[in-house]
Amino acid sequence: MSQKNDFISNKTMNNERAPLERVILVAVDTGKEDTELSLDELTQLVDTAGATVVGRMVQPRDSFNPATYIGKGKIEELQLFINTVQATGIITDDELTPAQMKNLEDILDVKVCDRTMLILDIFATRATSKEGKIQVELAMLRYEMTRLAGHGVALSRLGGGIGTRGPGETKLETDKRVIRGRITHLKSELNNIVSHRNLTREKRIKNSVPVIAIVGYTNAGKSTLLNTLTNAGILSEDKLFATLDPTTRSYSLSNGTGVLLTDTVGFINKLPHHLIDAFRSTLEEAKYADIIVHVVDASNPNRDAQMQVVYDTLNKLNVIGKPIITLFNKCDLPDSEPVHRDAYASKIIDISAVTGQGLDELGKAIIDTLRSMRTLIDVTLSYSDGALLQDIRTCGELLLEEYLESGIHIKAQVPNRLAYLDTSARKGDFD
Ligand SMILES: Nc1nc2c(ncn2[C@@H]2O[C@H](COP(=O)(O)OP(=O)(O)OP(=O)(O)O)[C@@H](O)[C@H]2O)c(=O)[nH]1
Ligand SMILES: [Mg+2]
Structure with missing residues (x-):
């Protein structure tokens, strides 16, 4: 199993910190954005993840090298740089393809991480609620799934192994099946949490x-x-x-x-x-x-x-x-x-x-x-409409309240659903 997948699996399974200590930031400057500012932000991300940046290397290029992200000559330079500053890994400013990641790892022989993995890593350590943890695990599994296509990576840690493999399945198919199963399970757990929140939200909307x-x-x-x-x-x-x-x-x-x-x-x-x-x-x-x-x-x-x-x-x-x-x-x-x-x-x-x-x-x-999203009403309510008045107090703004013989004369800003109380009401008018 590659280091890269250990990194992800550590986060997924037991939330431990990965041993990512002294890193060099690597970016390709295609001229589309301010690379130095982007690397400043990447430095903050590294800091948040608890590692230390020991250098940065930028290569101006029209596009990313499809095999190795940076060009061949630059890789040699990077290798020297790694040895000089005794870096334990590199982090690229863009998401790498599975091939780019594997090639860089093979050549450089240090841990290779990209911006996406770093962000996922931070999310994994920071998630505290059940929902947050599920969301992060889902994102990691999806990330891993796209990478599986390229590698036959073993995923026994996700619960595969003896008894879980169907007849005639390759290891890769089994791994994919295990991940898909886990994704389905997590999605349904997430749906339960979300529908609970929807109920709370509906209650709020009802209360306006x-x-x-x-x-x-x-x-x-x-x-x-x-x-x-x-x-x-x-x-x-x-x-x-x-x-x-x-x-x-x-x-x-x-x-x-x-x-x-x-x-x-x-x-x-x-x-x-x-x-x-x-x-x-x-x-x-x-x-x-x-x-x-x-x-x-x-x-x-x-x-x-x-x-x-x-x-x-x-x-x-x-x-x-x-x-x-x-x-x-x-x-x-x-x-x-x-x-x-x-x-x-x-x-x-x-x-x-x-x-x-x-x-x-x-x-x-x-x-x-x-106010601009509300309607101004000017009406006289009957004394039996006391509950309505309370509703207006909670969800609107009572500007005038007069107790007359004919009823309670009010002027108020109300949510549009109560605009029917005043047939001559004008939306968003608040003189
Ligand atoms: N000087 C100054 N610092 C501020 C002000 N508002 C926030 N900060 C600082 O900016 C940092 C980030 O503030 P947060 O409130 O955590 O920012 P956030 O937008 O909630 O960030 P995330 O939750 O990470 O997305 C903290 O160190 C704050 O103390 C401000 O008005 N003045
Ligand atoms: Mg915040």
Whole structure:
């Protein structure tokens, strides 16, 4: 079995750290993106995974070498570099094909890892909830499955072996069958968890409590924002993918309206496509949200590209057509750039989730956005409609309440489902 598969299997089976210590980062610069910035991010990923970067090597090329990722001459240089700095492995900035990985391992005789494996590794160590663990294992099995086609890799650790092999099956077929079985099993477990969450969400929709999803690039400050607003007590740290599971907390706006704020997993450039599915169920929260709050790290030199990654990923996840409030966070830092643009946002605010600067403005922006999604009603309810009044208080905004002989005269902003109460109501009008 190759080192590569030991690496993955360790994570899958017993969540141990793989012995990945001193690594050299290797990238091909095709001119399509800023390679040095991408390697800075890869360094952060390596750091998050607990290893140390001892060097980097970039080769400008029009395209990746199909057999070895970098060119033959560069490999010799890399071999020397590995010996000089006593590296124990290399990590490539792009996902390798099974052939590229095998060839590099054979030539270099050190552990070869790609960006995808590294991200999967981080997810595996960080997943704490049952759902998170299942999602990561599913992503790893899918990654492994695509690699099986090229190698006859033994997978006895997944429960194969004596008694599990059908008549006339090759080892490869057995391995595939074992993986497929495990994938089916995990998917059904995941479905149970997701349907439970759907029930909770349906209840929320019925109660019409507005839901606001906090999304953004990893390390932008999403969890810090939720902590500052609600004392949520979520882990927030200067590492990538600190958050994997969504956390929802209630929050009361200055006009008394209650909303639910959900912190979500961060996005990253070159997100392994095996993880998109994992994100899909976690980000259902964003899909059903009323408003998207997009947190950007304004102090990051790569913020524009990061914003684009967020929008591309949201599109892939079909989270579209929602009002977006973009927050340029970390404005307390000197590197933070004060002039910002975001064509997708209906509102842009400079904030610091740490100092609290701009958070009042955020509250106002949420109130305005919710109002624009509501209907103003001006009606007199009969005294027997007390329950309706309570409903309006919980899910809308009561602007006027007068107890008259003819009934209770109210003016209120209500979710559109209650607009029928006032036949002359105008949607989104809030004078
Ligand atoms: N100076 C400063 N640092 C901040 C601010 N907001 C967040 N940070 C720091 O940025 C780092 C990342 O913050 P998190 O809240 O964990 O970021 P996140 O978006 O939840 O990250 P993931 O969960 O990894 O996707 C932490 O070290 C925070 O202390 C801010 O407004 N100013
Ligand atoms: Mg977080």
